[in-house]
Amino acid sequence: MKKIILGKSGLQVPQIAVGCMRLNNLCETDAEKFIMTAIEEGANFFDHADIYGGGRCEEIFSKAVKMSPSVREKIILQSKCGIYNRTYDFSKEHIISSADGILRRLNTEYLDVLLLHRPDALAEPEEVAEAFDKLYSAGKVRHFGVSNHSPMQIMLLEKALNQKLEVNQLQFSITNATMITSGLHVNMEDDGALNRDGGVLDFCRLNDITVQPWSPFQYGFFEGPFIGSEKYRPLNLKLDEIAEKYGVGSTTVALAWILRHPANMQPVVGTTNCDRLRECIKAADIDLTRKEWYEIYLSAGNKLP
DSSP, X not given: OOEEEOTTSOOEXXXXXXXOTTGGGSOHHHHHHHHHHHHHTTOOEEEOOTTGGGGHHHHHHHHHHTOOHHHHTTOEEEEEEOEETTEEOOOHHHHHHHHHHHHHHHTOSOEEEEEEOSOOTTXXXXXXXXXXXXXXXXXXXXXXXXXXXXXXXXXXXXXXOSSOEEEEEEEOOSSSOHHHHHHHTTTOOSGGGXXXXXXXXXXXXXXXXXXXXXXXXEETTTTEESTTOGGGHHHHHHHHHHHHHHTSOHHHHHHHHHHHSTTOOOOEEOOOOHHHHHHHHHGGGOOOOHHHHHHHHHHTTOOOO
């Protein structure tokens, strides 16, 4: 699979990440088959969070992969922390204890990447910096990032941090494309001009922060997949048309649409189906034309000024 560099880290990673949020829906045998398929296909970057299945997804992963030093060197592990009891907690104590819990459940001595899940309004950057320094110096976390953070929130954290934030995980898909729409509607008075995220996409590009789109096949906030949905019939017709041209499925084209953007994003796909994962992986080999990219964008109901 095509590789990209994660942020400024120098770490080479597959262009498509495997999300592990739904691993607890699989039995141990099926989980092992799925994870081994991902590794064999070159998709060896696995995204976790301490809240996925209440930590159960990390435990299932470590058992399914039969974690050992020889296995660990073949995979790249990322997890997230900061959501706790329906609130957010970026305190030093919580970050460190969460990271320790993640390492224990994954049965590993270190994480390649730790992300701060959703912003904490009470976050104190200096306290976050102390937690990161302790985890980094102990060799427990090698790289850091955030999820769902605005440019100003990133800048505020980095003012105190001794490490660069390499990742920002953000919701993005053909149907959830406000990060692009606001840039296209600059200086307009329509709804598309509303800047809801402070120009986070351009900010991440300017600062070499890798954007990891989550829910790349969902519309709304987990309202359902747009592929096959009557709500997005024109989009599905266009995806099918282009998919036929390339000899792939519509899932592949939908993901190729994200990869075509020059931000060099790393989508996180949440499937636990081996065949669907293979469809996603094929997207890294498809380079949509500019015309095709805009046709897909418009077919989802997005507008150009």
